[in-house]
Amino acid sequence: MVRTGTVRWRTYVGPMYSAPCVCDGTVYVAGRGLWALEAADGSVRWTNADVGWLSSPTVSGDTVHIADRGRFYALDAADGRVRWRKRMTWDSHTPPAVADGLVHHVDAGRYLRTFDAVTGRRRWRVRYRRKGMNDAGPVLADGTLYAVDDRGTVRAFDPATGSVRWQQSTFARWPVTPLVQDGTLYLGGGVSSDVYALDAATGAHRWTAWPDYAYSSFRTTPAFHGNTLYIAGTDYRLYALNATTGDTRWRVITDGPIHSSPVVADGTVYFGSEEGHVWAVRADNGRVRWRVETGGKVESPVVADGVVHVCSRDGYLYAIEATPTPERQ
Template structure:
């Protein structure tokens, strides 16, 4: 199908080695609040769908999945092109001049300039995660039992690895860093693969159903518990457990953590964002919203940005959790935000992509 062009502009587990923590913290000592301002919206554009995917920003263009894959001008929000056949569920990624997106039983490679398909590959299952592209390979996961790798130029299969059993829950996205491809299975095992061959380097159970997409930082792999209130830190080279924190909550941690300095930020379905010591897992503080947090946080210039099912994008101090401002959208914010050139791009359940000033205070300068 030839892409549609739109020129209209519109503004459980057994004990393991490592540190085991469950630290009740008095509410008064950890809940952070402050004078809440309203952030400044530069523009918003309707791209349709529930907007669960995270945008991808590069070279002045925001690529996002709504009702299909859209390319949006980062400066003014005008839609450059839309491919209604591609995407639909998973977040897009860009490598060179090609956009890769997985969705309704197909994996697409699109021309970044006009959205025309370069190739498409059939899948038996729906994918809701972002593909990873590096060294001429595309690594992706869908609701089936395999981690799959195809040639980035042709879409032909290079290898596949069975890494999870049958089960239910959301799949996490693969993560590639330092020459290792990581994947967390729905049955609670974190795997490390050679990205060129699919050979298993190590695997480690984390005793969680549907673990979240991991974060790798400075030799440590941080994994949210998915359907449980757990956060674990693993040695990225060996999979050995470094620490395990069960936050003082009955909610589930289904988001990818963010890190700044020695603080780890984790969103939870208990309506709170938790700040943990990245070395030990000890709780530093927490901040409450008015809805579950299914949006992975991002840290930029001393501010943590994340969405909540209460319909807001939140901006809080990375140092102490004080709320700086929030922006109300027309639906739950399940999309993970992206910060680029002083702007936060985030999708909402109302079908709009928002561009919001990334200022610590409304109208204030960046630090």
């Protein structure tokens, strides 16, 4: 029998299509507008009804950055006041990457754009993809900016100038945001059934895996812990792969397709299914620790201070105790 996890609180914010962002005791989430909630109890600190819909926010210092319906915003994290906005041509489904006074952003257009974080002035833009659906956001790691296009080409950029350091093709199609960890870039195959590992410094292929010959789409960002790579698929399975070789270590079958990117904390992997469940499984063997039912498709979770924060299409943001039950430890 699968045990039920403990919901600390839930707050209705309207339909959600992205992950929350947790920073300094506050949960920022896009629902019907942009919301800032107290992480301790879910009470509302502020809302901005004019901002927020599809994309996750990114918080850097005292500023919230978010793309929304053809505009890009920088807001005061304390009260939601708009500091600057930029009109964009296309919507975005991904959070921006922010560091060193720069905001890096992609949308459904052709360009990777970089703004000044304080003023919103454009620093540079690079055409790197075709127009169309794009769920692959930019990633910053070790002084390099990474982006992948809809045809599976990965590029490494200089964040300050936009110059291309390297590019490498894969057979991924319409992938989502990659993971960069310990000098390796890991990428799910998107609508294909492969998983890729590239050298983050050079782009050289390290391995390509087809986990257990899965007939699945891997439209999730992997998670990493203890030389194990965790990636979820539409075949109802979460896979644990050897991060060095790509070999499958174990897999766990859930109740529905998974478009929720997993996250690992304290020896537990957390993710959600399209059937409305939040899952917690042991990172070493995939044994289910608990499950929580929501009323809609579950988006990617965020773990902070022993709490799993996760959005559901039922319109509620859930805060769930991350601690596993003693019987399942």
